[in-house]
Amino acid sequence: MTETLADTAAGLPEHPMPRAAGCPFDPPPALHALQADSPVSRVRIWDGTSPWLITRHDHVRALLGDPRISADPTRPGYPHRSAGTKANDQARQTFLTMDDPEHARLRRMVTAPFAIKKVEALRPSVQKIVDDLIDAMLAGPKPVDLVEAFALPVPSLVICELLGVPYEDHDLFQRNTRVAVRRTSTAEEVVAAMQTLTDYLDDLLTVKRARPGDDLLSVLATERVAKGEMTQRQAAETGVLLLAAGHETTANMIALGTLALLRNPDQLALLRDTEDPKVVAGAVEELLRYLNITHSGRRRVALADIEVGGEVIRAGDGVIFANEIANRDPEAFSDPDRLDITRDARRHVAFGYGVHQCLGQPLARVELQVVYNTLYSRIPTLALATDFDQLEFKHDGIVYGVYELPVTW
Amino acid sequence: MRVEVDQPKCVASGQCVLMAPEVFDQDDDGIVELLTDRPEAEHHDGVRESVAVCPAAAIRLVAD
Ligand code: HEM
Ligand code: SF4
Secondary structure: OOOHHHHHHHHOOOOOOOOOOOOOOOOOHHHHHHHHHHHHHEEEEOOOOOOOEEEOHHHHHHHHHOOOOEEEOOOOOOOOOOHHHHHEEEEOHHHHHOOOOOHHHHHHOHHHOOOOHHHHHHHHHHHHHHHHHHHHHHHOOOEEEEHHHHHHHHHHHHHHHHHOOOOHHHHHHHHHHHHEEEEEHHHHHHHHHHHHHHHHHHHHHHHHHHHOOOOHHHHHHHHHOOOOOHHHHHHHHHHHHHHHHHHHHHHHHHHHHOOOOOOOHHHHHHHOOOOOOOHHHHHHHHHHHOOOOOOOOOEEEEOOOOOOOOOEEOOEEEEOOOOOHOOOOOOOOOOOOOOOOOOOOHHHHOOOOOOOOOOOHHHHHHHHHHHHHHHHHHHOOOEEOOOOOOOOOOEEEEEOOOOOOOHHH | EEEOOOHHHHHOOHHHHHHHHOOOOEEEOOEEEEEOOOOHHHHHHHHHHHHOOOOOOOOEEOOO
Protein backbone atom coordinates (compact mmCIF):
# COMPACT_ATOMS: atom_id res chain seq x y z
CA MET A 1 0.00 0.00 0.00
CA THR A 2 1.36 3.39 -0.87
CA GLU A 3 0.80 6.30 1.39
CA THR A 4 0.96 9.71 -0.24
CA LEU A 5 2.49 12.68 1.49
CA ALA A 6 -0.96 14.27 1.68
CA ASP A 7 -2.36 11.19 3.50
CA THR A 8 0.39 11.35 6.05
CA ALA A 9 -0.11 15.06 6.52
CA ALA A 10 -3.88 14.59 6.98
CA GLY A 11 -3.51 13.10 10.47
CA LEU A 12 -1.16 15.80 11.72
CA PRO A 13 -2.15 18.76 13.87
CA GLU A 14 -2.91 21.86 11.83
CA HIS A 15 -0.68 24.91 12.20
CA PRO A 16 -1.31 27.71 13.15
CA MET A 17 -3.39 26.56 16.10
CA PRO A 18 -6.17 28.55 17.74
CA ARG A 19 -5.67 30.30 21.07
CA ALA A 20 -8.10 29.40 23.85
CA ALA A 21 -11.21 31.60 24.09
CA GLY A 22 -10.76 34.24 26.78
CA CYS A 23 -6.96 33.81 26.94
CA PRO A 24 -5.68 36.21 24.28
CA PHE A 25 -2.24 36.57 25.89
CA ASP A 26 -1.52 32.85 26.04
CA PRO A 27 -0.21 30.70 23.19
CA PRO A 28 -2.55 28.02 21.83
CA PRO A 29 -3.06 25.21 24.37
CA ALA A 30 -2.11 22.65 21.71
CA LEU A 31 1.40 24.14 21.67
CA HIS A 32 1.77 23.51 25.41
CA ALA A 33 0.83 19.89 24.83
CA LEU A 34 3.30 19.49 21.96
CA GLN A 35 6.10 21.06 23.99
CA ALA A 36 5.47 18.63 26.83
CA ASP A 37 4.90 15.48 24.77
CA SER A 38 6.62 15.75 21.40
CA PRO A 39 8.65 18.95 21.21
CA VAL A 40 9.98 18.16 17.72
CA SER A 41 7.05 17.01 15.62
CA ARG A 42 5.39 17.50 12.27
CA VAL A 43 2.38 19.74 11.64
CA ARG A 44 0.25 20.39 8.59
CA ILE A 45 0.17 23.89 7.09
CA TRP A 46 -2.12 25.73 4.64
CA ASP A 47 -0.56 24.31 1.47
CA GLY A 48 -0.83 20.68 2.64
CA THR A 49 2.86 20.27 3.45
CA SER A 50 4.11 19.02 6.80
CA PRO A 51 7.09 20.91 8.21
CA TRP A 52 8.57 20.32 11.67
CA LEU A 53 7.45 22.43 14.60
CA ILE A 54 10.07 23.28 17.23
CA THR A 55 8.63 24.22 20.62
CA ARG A 56 11.36 23.94 23.27
CA HIS A 57 13.51 26.94 24.22
CA ASP A 58 16.83 25.03 24.03
CA HIS A 59 15.95 23.47 20.66
CA VAL A 60 14.90 26.83 19.24
CA ARG A 61 18.20 28.42 20.21
CA ALA A 62 20.31 25.48 19.04
CA LEU A 63 18.65 25.26 15.63
CA LEU A 64 18.18 28.97 14.87
CA GLY A 65 21.89 29.35 15.63
CA ASP A 66 22.81 26.46 13.33
CA PRO A 67 24.27 27.34 9.90
CA ARG A 68 22.67 24.16 8.50
CA ILE A 69 19.31 25.88 8.88
CA SER A 70 18.50 28.25 5.98
CA ALA A 71 16.17 31.28 5.90
CA ASP A 72 15.95 31.22 2.08
CA PRO A 73 12.30 30.90 0.97
CA THR A 74 13.25 30.08 -2.60
CA ARG A 75 14.55 26.66 -1.48
CA PRO A 76 12.15 23.75 -1.92
CA GLY A 77 10.63 22.67 1.36
CA TYR A 78 10.53 26.15 2.90
CA PRO A 79 7.31 26.43 4.95
CA HIS A 80 5.59 29.57 3.65
CA ARG A 81 3.17 31.46 5.93
CA SER A 82 0.54 32.00 3.26
CA ALA A 83 0.07 32.24 -0.49
CA GLY A 84 0.65 35.98 -0.10
CA THR A 85 4.02 35.78 1.63
CA LYS A 86 5.06 32.98 -0.74
CA ALA A 87 4.38 35.15 -3.80
CA ASN A 88 6.17 38.09 -2.24
CA ASP A 89 9.21 36.04 -1.19
CA GLN A 90 9.54 34.89 -4.77
CA ALA A 91 9.20 38.45 -6.10
CA ARG A 92 11.80 40.08 -3.82
CA GLN A 93 14.30 39.23 -1.12
CA THR A 94 15.99 41.23 1.60
CA PHE A 95 18.66 40.03 4.01
CA LEU A 96 15.81 38.86 6.26
CA THR A 97 15.43 35.89 3.93
CA MET A 98 19.04 35.37 2.85
CA ASP A 99 21.81 33.21 4.27
CA ASP A 100 25.36 34.24 5.05
CA PRO A 101 27.62 35.47 3.58
CA GLU A 102 25.24 37.68 1.55
CA HIS A 103 22.96 38.18 4.58
CA ALA A 104 25.88 39.44 6.68
CA ARG A 105 27.18 41.70 3.90
CA LEU A 106 23.83 43.45 3.44
CA ARG A 107 22.88 43.53 7.14
CA ARG A 108 26.16 45.23 8.03
CA MET A 109 25.36 48.07 5.66
CA VAL A 110 22.54 49.16 7.97
CA THR A 111 23.75 48.21 11.47
CA ALA A 112 25.47 51.54 12.29
CA PRO A 113 22.43 53.56 13.48
CA PHE A 114 21.29 50.66 15.70
CA ALA A 115 24.43 50.55 17.85
CA ILE A 116 23.59 51.03 21.55
CA LYS A 117 25.24 54.45 21.87
CA LYS A 118 23.57 55.81 18.74
CA VAL A 119 20.19 54.59 19.90
CA GLU A 120 20.75 55.96 23.41
CA ALA A 121 21.41 59.35 21.81
CA LEU A 122 17.89 59.16 20.34
CA ARG A 123 16.28 58.66 23.76
CA PRO A 124 15.54 62.38 24.33
CA SER A 125 13.78 62.69 20.97
CA VAL A 126 11.81 59.49 21.64
CA GLN A 127 10.81 60.98 25.01
CA LYS A 128 9.67 64.18 23.31
CA ILE A 129 7.61 62.27 20.74
CA VAL A 130 5.96 60.28 23.54
CA ASP A 131 5.31 63.39 25.68
CA ASP A 132 3.85 65.35 22.78
CA LEU A 133 1.49 62.53 21.82
CA ILE A 134 0.34 62.16 25.44
CA ASP A 135 -0.24 65.95 25.64
CA ALA A 136 -2.37 65.75 22.50
CA MET A 137 -4.36 62.80 23.84
CA LEU A 138 -5.01 64.53 27.17
CA ALA A 139 -6.14 67.68 25.37
CA GLY A 140 -8.51 65.78 23.06
CA PRO A 141 -11.80 63.95 23.53
CA LYS A 142 -12.12 60.61 25.30
CA PRO A 143 -12.39 57.69 24.91
CA VAL A 144 -9.65 57.43 22.33
CA ASP A 145 -8.19 54.54 20.33
CA LEU A 146 -4.71 54.12 21.81
CA VAL A 147 -3.50 52.30 18.67
CA GLU A 148 -4.30 55.21 16.37
CA ALA A 149 -3.49 58.03 18.77
CA PHE A 150 -0.31 56.66 20.31
CA ALA A 151 0.89 53.11 19.64
CA LEU A 152 1.28 53.52 15.87
CA PRO A 153 2.57 57.13 15.77
CA VAL A 154 5.38 56.59 18.32
CA PRO A 155 7.45 54.02 16.37
CA SER A 156 6.40 55.49 13.01
CA LEU A 157 7.74 58.93 13.95
CA VAL A 158 10.93 57.41 15.32
CA ILE A 159 11.70 55.19 12.31
CA CYS A 160 10.82 58.03 9.91
CA GLU A 161 13.37 60.25 11.64
CA LEU A 162 16.04 57.53 11.57
CA LEU A 163 15.47 56.59 7.93
CA GLY A 164 14.66 60.05 6.62
CA VAL A 165 11.10 59.21 5.50
CA PRO A 166 8.61 62.12 5.65
CA TYR A 167 6.06 61.33 8.36
CA GLU A 168 3.33 63.03 6.28
CA ASP A 169 3.36 59.84 4.19
CA HIS A 170 2.48 57.64 7.17
CA ASP A 171 -0.92 56.74 5.81
CA LEU A 172 0.67 55.20 2.72
CA PHE A 173 3.25 53.08 4.53
CA GLN A 174 1.06 52.06 7.46
CA ARG A 175 -1.78 50.98 5.18
CA ASN A 176 0.41 48.94 2.84
CA THR A 177 2.31 47.35 5.73
CA ARG A 178 -1.00 46.30 7.26
CA VAL A 179 -1.94 44.50 4.05
CA ALA A 180 1.48 42.85 3.81
CA VAL A 181 1.38 41.40 7.35
CA ARG A 182 -2.21 40.13 7.20
CA ARG A 183 -2.18 36.38 6.66
CA THR A 184 -5.55 36.53 4.89
CA SER A 185 -4.33 38.95 2.21
CA THR A 186 -4.25 37.37 -1.25
CA ALA A 187 -0.99 36.88 -3.13
CA GLU A 188 -1.90 39.77 -5.44
CA GLU A 189 -2.66 42.08 -2.51
CA VAL A 190 0.64 41.35 -0.75
CA VAL A 191 2.74 41.71 -3.89
CA ALA A 192 0.97 44.95 -4.86
CA ALA A 193 1.37 46.44 -1.36
CA MET A 194 5.07 45.56 -1.26
CA GLN A 195 5.56 46.95 -4.75
CA THR A 196 3.92 50.24 -3.75
CA LEU A 197 6.26 50.47 -0.75
CA THR A 198 9.34 49.58 -2.81
CA ASP A 199 8.51 52.17 -5.48
CA TYR A 200 7.92 54.76 -2.77
CA LEU A 201 11.33 54.07 -1.18
CA ASP A 202 12.99 53.97 -4.61
CA ASP A 203 11.73 57.50 -5.38
CA LEU A 204 12.84 58.68 -1.96
CA LEU A 205 16.36 57.32 -2.54
CA THR A 206 16.59 59.31 -5.78
CA VAL A 207 15.66 62.46 -3.86
CA LYS A 208 18.22 61.67 -1.12
CA ARG A 209 20.95 61.12 -3.64
CA ALA A 210 20.43 64.64 -4.97
CA ARG A 211 19.79 66.25 -1.59
CA PRO A 212 21.21 64.06 1.19
CA GLY A 213 20.16 64.58 4.80
CA ASP A 214 21.44 63.25 8.10
CA ASP A 215 19.65 59.90 7.88
CA LEU A 216 20.09 56.23 6.92
CA LEU A 217 18.47 56.44 3.48
CA SER A 218 20.90 59.21 2.55
CA VAL A 219 23.82 57.01 3.62
CA LEU A 220 22.48 54.16 1.50
CA ALA A 221 21.94 56.46 -1.50
CA THR A 222 25.20 58.41 -1.39
CA GLU A 223 27.56 55.69 -0.16
CA ARG A 224 26.32 52.17 -0.72
CA VAL A 225 24.44 52.63 -3.98
CA ALA A 226 26.78 55.28 -5.39
CA LYS A 227 29.76 52.98 -4.71
CA GLY A 228 28.05 49.98 -6.28
CA GLU A 229 27.91 47.94 -3.03
CA MET A 230 24.17 47.50 -3.47
CA THR A 231 21.71 48.33 -6.22
CA GLN A 232 19.15 51.10 -5.70
CA ARG A 233 16.49 48.41 -5.85
CA GLN A 234 18.20 46.50 -3.00
CA ALA A 235 18.48 49.73 -1.03
CA ALA A 236 14.76 50.38 -1.59
CA GLU A 237 13.84 46.86 -0.46
CA THR A 238 16.05 47.25 2.61
CA GLY A 239 14.30 50.55 3.31
CA VAL A 240 10.90 48.83 3.10
CA LEU A 241 12.05 46.13 5.53
CA LEU A 242 13.27 48.70 8.06
CA LEU A 243 10.21 50.93 7.69
CA ALA A 244 7.74 48.05 8.02
CA ALA A 245 9.57 46.10 10.77
CA GLY A 246 10.32 49.40 12.49
CA HIS A 247 6.74 50.48 13.14
CA GLU A 248 4.34 47.52 12.99
CA THR A 249 6.08 45.37 15.62
CA THR A 250 6.72 48.06 18.23
CA ALA A 251 3.20 49.46 17.76
CA ASN A 252 1.72 46.09 18.65
CA MET A 253 4.00 45.77 21.69
CA ILE A 254 2.81 49.19 22.92
CA ALA A 255 -0.90 48.45 22.57
CA LEU A 256 -0.91 44.77 23.57
CA GLY A 257 1.59 45.49 26.37
CA THR A 258 -0.67 48.20 27.74
CA LEU A 259 -3.65 45.86 27.62
CA ALA A 260 -1.71 43.09 29.40
CA LEU A 261 -0.71 45.56 32.12
CA LEU A 262 -4.28 46.85 32.51
CA ARG A 263 -5.33 43.22 33.05
CA ASN A 264 -2.52 42.76 35.60
CA PRO A 265 -2.95 45.86 37.78
CA ASP A 266 -0.37 44.73 40.36
CA GLN A 267 2.27 44.64 37.62
CA LEU A 268 1.09 47.96 36.21
CA ALA A 269 1.41 49.52 39.67
CA LEU A 270 4.99 48.24 40.04
CA LEU A 271 5.92 49.84 36.74
CA ARG A 272 4.05 53.10 37.36
CA ASP A 273 5.59 53.63 40.77
CA THR A 274 9.21 52.91 39.91
CA GLU A 275 11.93 55.44 39.17
CA ASP A 276 14.50 52.76 38.48
CA PRO A 277 15.46 52.37 34.79
CA LYS A 278 16.57 48.78 35.53
CA VAL A 279 13.05 47.85 36.63
CA VAL A 280 11.61 49.46 33.49
CA ALA A 281 14.15 47.66 31.27
CA GLY A 282 13.30 44.37 33.01
CA ALA A 283 9.59 44.97 32.44
CA VAL A 284 10.22 45.47 28.72
CA GLU A 285 12.05 42.13 28.48
CA GLU A 286 9.29 40.36 30.40
CA LEU A 287 6.54 41.81 28.20
CA LEU A 288 8.50 40.81 25.09
CA ARG A 289 8.77 37.27 26.47
CA TYR A 290 5.19 37.01 27.68
CA LEU A 291 3.53 38.44 24.55
CA ASN A 292 5.94 37.22 21.84
CA ILE A 293 3.98 39.14 19.21
CA THR A 294 5.71 37.58 16.18
CA HIS A 295 3.45 34.58 16.68
CA SER A 296 3.46 33.13 13.17
CA GLY A 297 6.80 31.47 13.80
CA ARG A 298 10.30 31.82 12.42
CA ARG A 299 10.40 29.92 9.11
CA ARG A 300 13.41 27.92 7.91
CA VAL A 301 14.46 24.93 5.80
CA ALA A 302 17.15 22.36 6.70
CA LEU A 303 20.25 22.12 4.49
CA ALA A 304 21.48 18.87 6.04
CA ASP A 305 20.20 16.04 8.21
CA ILE A 306 20.03 17.32 11.77
CA GLU A 307 19.31 15.27 14.87
CA VAL A 308 17.34 17.02 17.57
CA GLY A 309 15.16 15.83 20.43
CA GLY A 310 15.31 12.20 19.27
CA GLU A 311 14.10 13.04 15.74
CA VAL A 312 16.02 13.54 12.52
CA ILE A 313 15.16 16.59 10.47
CA ARG A 314 16.16 15.71 6.90
CA ALA A 315 17.85 18.00 4.43
CA GLY A 316 15.07 19.80 2.56
CA ASP A 317 12.53 19.58 5.41
CA GLY A 318 10.75 22.77 6.40
CA VAL A 319 11.06 23.91 10.02
CA ILE A 320 8.81 26.31 11.96
CA PHE A 321 10.00 27.75 15.26
CA ALA A 322 7.15 28.47 17.68
CA ASN A 323 9.00 31.06 19.74
CA GLU A 324 5.78 32.03 21.55
CA ILE A 325 5.77 28.64 23.29
CA ALA A 326 9.57 28.52 23.68
CA ASN A 327 9.15 31.70 25.72
CA ARG A 328 6.74 29.77 27.98
CA ASP A 329 9.06 26.77 28.38
CA PRO A 330 9.12 25.83 32.09
CA GLU A 331 12.68 24.54 31.64
CA ALA A 332 13.77 28.09 30.77
CA PHE A 333 11.41 30.27 32.84
CA SER A 334 9.81 29.33 36.14
CA ASP A 335 6.03 29.73 36.32
CA PRO A 336 6.21 30.78 32.65
CA ASP A 337 2.55 31.69 32.17
CA ARG A 338 2.70 34.39 34.80
CA LEU A 339 3.45 37.97 33.80
CA ASP A 340 6.09 38.99 36.34
CA ILE A 341 7.97 42.16 35.44
CA THR A 342 10.52 41.53 38.20
CA ARG A 343 11.80 38.24 36.74
CA ASP A 344 14.99 37.98 34.67
CA ALA A 345 13.53 37.38 31.21
CA ARG A 346 16.60 38.34 29.19
CA ARG A 347 17.01 34.92 27.61
CA HIS A 348 13.68 35.20 25.77
CA VAL A 349 13.58 34.57 22.05
CA ALA A 350 11.01 37.25 21.16
CA PHE A 351 13.60 38.92 18.91
CA GLY A 352 14.50 35.57 17.38
CA TYR A 353 17.91 33.95 17.71
CA GLY A 354 20.93 33.33 15.50
CA VAL A 355 22.24 35.63 12.79
CA HIS A 356 18.76 36.96 11.94
CA GLN A 357 18.07 38.12 15.47
CA CYS A 358 16.29 41.46 15.33
CA LEU A 359 18.44 44.26 14.00
CA GLY A 360 16.15 46.90 15.49
CA GLN A 361 16.12 45.48 19.04
CA PRO A 362 18.17 48.30 20.61
CA LEU A 363 15.73 50.84 19.16
CA ALA A 364 12.67 48.81 20.10
CA ARG A 365 13.99 48.54 23.68
CA VAL A 366 14.48 52.31 24.03
CA GLU A 367 11.05 53.04 22.54
CA LEU A 368 9.29 50.56 24.82
CA GLN A 369 11.24 51.68 27.89
CA VAL A 370 10.27 55.30 27.29
CA VAL A 371 6.64 54.40 26.57
CA TYR A 372 6.11 52.05 29.53
CA ASN A 373 7.94 54.46 31.83
CA THR A 374 5.90 57.49 30.75
CA LEU A 375 2.39 56.53 29.68
CA TYR A 376 1.12 55.05 32.96
CA SER A 377 2.70 57.64 35.24
CA ARG A 378 1.40 60.52 33.15
CA ILE A 379 -2.07 58.95 32.88
CA PRO A 380 -2.36 57.00 36.14
CA THR A 381 -6.11 56.46 35.71
CA LEU A 382 -5.75 54.94 32.23
CA ALA A 383 -8.50 52.35 31.75
CA LEU A 384 -10.12 50.26 29.08
CA ALA A 385 -13.14 52.04 27.56
CA THR A 386 -14.84 48.89 26.32
CA ASP A 387 -15.50 45.35 27.51
CA PHE A 388 -12.42 43.18 27.37
CA ASP A 389 -14.51 40.59 25.50
CA GLN A 390 -15.28 43.12 22.76
CA LEU A 391 -11.64 43.60 21.75
CA GLU A 392 -10.49 42.12 18.46
CA PHE A 393 -7.12 40.44 18.34
CA LYS A 394 -4.91 39.96 15.30
CA HIS A 395 -5.31 36.20 15.11
CA ASP A 396 -4.81 36.45 11.35
CA GLY A 397 -1.74 38.68 11.60
CA ILE A 398 1.87 37.73 11.02
CA VAL A 399 2.38 40.01 14.01
CA TYR A 400 -0.06 39.66 16.92
CA GLY A 401 -1.80 42.52 18.69
CA VAL A 402 -5.12 44.35 19.03
CA TYR A 403 -6.75 46.15 16.12
CA GLU A 404 -8.09 48.90 18.36
CA LEU A 405 -7.65 49.71 22.04
CA PRO A 406 -10.30 52.18 23.23
CA VAL A 407 -9.07 53.80 26.45
CA THR A 408 -10.21 56.52 28.79
CA TRP A 409 -8.91 58.14 32.01
CA MET B 1 38.38 35.11 33.44
CA ARG B 2 39.59 35.87 29.91
CA VAL B 3 37.16 36.92 27.14
CA GLU B 4 37.47 36.57 23.38
CA VAL B 5 35.18 37.97 20.69
CA ASP B 6 34.82 36.85 17.10
CA GLN B 7 34.03 40.02 15.14
CA PRO B 8 33.22 38.36 11.80
CA LYS B 9 30.46 36.41 13.56
CA CYS B 10 28.96 39.40 15.42
CA VAL B 11 25.56 40.57 14.13
CA ALA B 12 25.52 43.84 16.09
CA SER B 13 22.60 42.93 18.32
CA GLY B 14 24.10 45.10 21.05
CA GLN B 15 23.07 42.72 23.81
CA CYS B 16 26.57 42.34 25.30
CA VAL B 17 26.90 46.13 25.54
CA LEU B 18 23.67 46.24 27.53
CA MET B 19 24.73 43.39 29.84
CA ALA B 20 28.36 44.38 30.46
CA PRO B 21 29.12 47.91 29.21
CA GLU B 22 32.42 47.91 31.13
CA VAL B 23 33.66 45.01 29.01
CA PHE B 24 31.99 45.29 25.58
CA ASP B 25 31.64 48.20 23.19
CA GLN B 26 30.72 48.54 19.50
CA ASP B 27 32.62 50.06 16.58
CA ASP B 28 31.05 52.53 14.11
CA ASP B 29 29.17 49.70 12.42
CA GLY B 30 27.89 48.26 15.67
CA ILE B 31 30.33 45.35 15.68
CA VAL B 32 31.55 44.18 19.09
CA GLU B 33 34.83 45.47 20.51
CA LEU B 34 36.47 44.45 23.76
CA LEU B 35 37.29 47.18 26.26
CA THR B 36 39.19 44.62 28.31
CA ASP B 37 39.82 40.93 27.87
CA ARG B 38 40.27 40.48 31.63
CA PRO B 39 37.16 41.89 33.27
CA GLU B 40 37.02 42.70 36.99
CA ALA B 41 35.26 40.12 39.15
CA GLU B 42 32.21 42.37 39.60
CA HIS B 43 31.56 42.18 35.84
CA HIS B 44 31.85 38.40 35.49
CA ASP B 45 28.10 37.83 35.80
CA GLY B 46 27.43 40.33 33.02
CA VAL B 47 29.99 38.62 30.81
CA ARG B 48 28.50 35.18 31.45
CA GLU B 49 25.03 36.48 30.66
CA SER B 50 26.40 38.05 27.45
CA VAL B 51 27.79 34.69 26.39
CA ALA B 52 24.38 33.15 27.10
CA VAL B 53 22.36 35.66 25.10
CA CYS B 54 24.71 36.44 22.20
CA PRO B 55 22.65 35.28 19.20
CA ALA B 56 25.72 34.66 17.06
CA ALA B 57 27.91 32.75 19.53
CA ALA B 58 30.53 35.46 19.03
CA ILE B 59 31.72 35.67 22.66
CA ARG B 60 33.85 33.03 24.36
CA LEU B 61 35.36 32.53 27.76
CA VAL B 62 38.81 30.95 27.61
CA ALA B 63 40.78 29.26 30.34
CA ASP B 64 44.07 30.91 31.27
C1 HEM C 1 9.23 45.03 19.74
C2 HEM C 1 9.52 45.16 18.53
C3 HEM C 1 10.13 44.12 17.63
C4 HEM C 1 10.01 42.75 17.64
C5 HEM C 1 9.20 41.88 18.59
C6 HEM C 1 10.83 42.25 16.55
C7 HEM C 1 10.99 40.91 16.25
C8 HEM C 1 11.87 40.42 15.31
C9 HEM C 1 12.15 39.02 15.08
C10 HEM C 1 11.50 37.86 15.82
C11 HEM C 1 13.08 38.93 14.10
C12 HEM C 1 13.73 37.64 13.56
C13 HEM C 1 13.27 37.23 12.20
C14 HEM C 1 13.71 35.82 11.85
O1 HEM C 1 14.55 35.23 12.54
O2 HEM C 1 13.17 35.26 10.89
C15 HEM C 1 13.37 40.27 13.68
C16 HEM C 1 14.25 40.61 12.67
C17 HEM C 1 14.42 41.89 12.20
N1 HEM C 1 13.92 43.05 12.77
FE1 HEM C 1 12.75 43.19 14.40
N2 HEM C 1 11.41 43.30 15.92
C18 HEM C 1 11.01 44.47 16.55
C19 HEM C 1 11.37 45.76 16.22
C20 HEM C 1 12.15 46.10 15.15
C21 HEM C 1 12.52 47.45 14.78
C22 HEM C 1 12.16 48.70 15.57
C23 HEM C 1 13.26 47.34 13.63
C24 HEM C 1 13.94 48.37 12.77
C25 HEM C 1 13.98 49.53 12.78
C26 HEM C 1 13.36 45.94 13.30
C27 HEM C 1 14.05 45.44 12.20
C28 HEM C 1 14.31 44.11 11.98
C29 HEM C 1 15.11 43.62 10.87
C30 HEM C 1 15.75 44.45 9.79
C31 HEM C 1 15.17 42.21 11.00
C32 HEM C 1 15.89 41.22 10.09
C33 HEM C 1 17.23 40.86 10.63
C34 HEM C 1 17.98 39.82 9.81
O3 HEM C 1 17.36 39.05 9.07
O4 HEM C 1 19.22 39.78 9.91
N3 HEM C 1 12.69 45.22 14.23
N4 HEM C 1 12.64 41.17 14.45
S1 SF4 D 1 25.82 40.03 21.81
FE1 SF4 D 1 27.01 38.95 20.21
S2 SF4 D 1 26.09 39.55 18.27
FE2 SF4 D 1 25.36 41.00 19.81
S3 SF4 D 1 26.79 42.72 19.69
FE3 SF4 D 1 27.55 41.35 21.29
S4 SF4 D 1 28.96 39.98 20.23
FE4 SF4 D 1 27.77 40.99 18.64
